[in-house]
Amino acid sequence: MDAPRLLVAWQDPRSRLIMPVGVLDQLSAGFSFAYLQRVLDIPGFRPLLGFEDLERRYESAELFPLFRQRLMDSRRSDYHRYLTILGLPEGAPALVVLGRSEGRRAGDSIFLMAEPKVDDEGRTSASFFVHGTRYKAGAESRISALHEGELLVLRDDKQNPVNSRALLVTHGGDELGWIPDLLLDYVHVVRDVGGMTIRVAQVNRGDVPPNLRLRVQLQGSVREGYLPFRGEEWATTA
Template identity: 40%
Template sequence: MGRLEHGPGFGYRFHYLRAAAVEGFQAFLSFPDLSHEYRSERLFPLFSQRIMSWRRPDFAEYLRQLHLDAHATPWEQLARSEGRRTGDTVQMFPVPSVEADGSSTCFFLVHGIRYVTGGPLPVLAPGDRLELRREPGNVRNLAARLVCTSDGAPLGYVPDLLLDHLDAMLGTGPVSLTVEHVNGPEAPPHLRLLVRLAGSTPPGYVPMSGGRWRRWGS
């Protein structure tokens, strides 16, 4: 629904996307004007409250679950954790990076694990190869892609927001999907499995641009 950016010279900025033009969508209370670009030197409260305080005794364990080092910035924590917070449906997702040669590598948390596996994950280790599989019977999303073990056992789903990028990569050539980090049952279900996706994109391709990704009113 919106894009949050961070960089030198402008601090933080947020604006709505064309995707916000859906029936029933209500602007965030802190960003009431759909056509305005909001700027701040500090991270907006809507997002800063989605970062765990370093003062909490479980902060180090939280970073471990996210597969981040002790010096990870709040921005890196948001990008990895998807900014989830109990009690709302806000979800954040980083724009995948693409190198000058068209190669792209990104990390994502596998979605829907508790619904797909119905129990604990099979034994997985960093570097294990994974497979992608379509799910034609998925009435909620016909484009859904299952993440499976090398022997075909389903684990969960590729995040919906990454599907267009994945299709761009698959249209260019084969992709590599491997286990990056696995957490035990003590971690929340959405943090159980972090994977690495790598491949190539078409010439001139820009991820998450055009169509619904354009700025509101453009």
């Protein structure tokens, strides 16, 4: 299982907007982190712990502490269950685990998102958890009734007070939650090309955190030359 390139994002405590700020990547002999050029224009942004220089590319043989502490210790007795909740096999690489879990920690402002896959023919796929299920009345029971492979439908949420490009995930007309903000540009591109499908990949029991209740699988195609999290607007400072 290849380790993905991860987008690192930061949530502004005032606006609650989640903004991409860096890229975490795996090297042949370690890991690298670099800030995106856009951080230089984010008011109030402070360097992440351990990455004080905004214009330096950091490299390390070991996973950086800021990200390592977001991984569950594989020696814990409940580690196997944790991987099962994420839908991952034993031995999954660290960046695969971080990308699937989004590296969340309670009360934290940092999020991680795995770069969706695109092959040479422009076919693409991505697997991720639906966001905001706890904010949709009745979503809990509706999610519990879903089955793997069921087709889901996206609906524009143009009145969303935080992001007018927000996309709701629905089933039978019922709203279940939202596409993660960090994937919105990508999902809009895939939807516009046509032929996109989103299906239920995994439903976890109600005793897991809401952000890990419903995992979906997206498949489709992108326009020629498009790569998610790549291009001029995703350029790094180093």
